[in-house]
Amino acid sequence: MRMAYRVVAYLIAAAVVVQAAAIAFALFGLAKWVSDGATANESRLEHATFTGHSGFDIHAVNGQMIIPVLAILLLIFAFFAHVRRGVLWGGLILLLVVVQVLLGYVSFLVPGLGALHAINALAIFVLAVVAARADAVPRQSSTPAMPSGADRTSA
Secondary structure (H helix, E strand, O other): OHHHHHHHHHHHHHHHHHHHHHHHHHHHHHHHHHHOOOOOOHHHHHOOOOOOHHHHHHHHHHHHHHHHHHHHHHHHHHHHHOOOOHHHHHHHHHHHHHHHHHHHHHOOOOHHHHHHHHHHHHHHHHHHHHHHHOOOOOOOOOOOOOOOOOOOOOO
């Protein structure tokens, strides 16, 4: 179960990278399309076939369905994997994913919140990597440490 927890955490981090790549692809494609003389409005964009148009779809499906499902799975696995602080990381990631989806919708009404959407995405990425590596950190050994001034060789 620990391996499943770790894999899902890394999948969340990878999905955030896909999110960034997809939206960049979409926006640069849209910018080129407009600079080539096209006009952009909501009805035109629904039927447009500019380079990068699929980036919007990838960003939407990944962000509204795939990442939330992965975040729920991570939290479920955390209860059984017994990873140090695993439930904490899983819960925080799920909370940030919920906030991320809400920011995605609200940013269309208040575009300035789009910056928080990007910052929150970075937080999700970092926490997902921390969660994946939580069990990789060596635990303190119960063996007493040798004094720093002690001779390590036997004469």
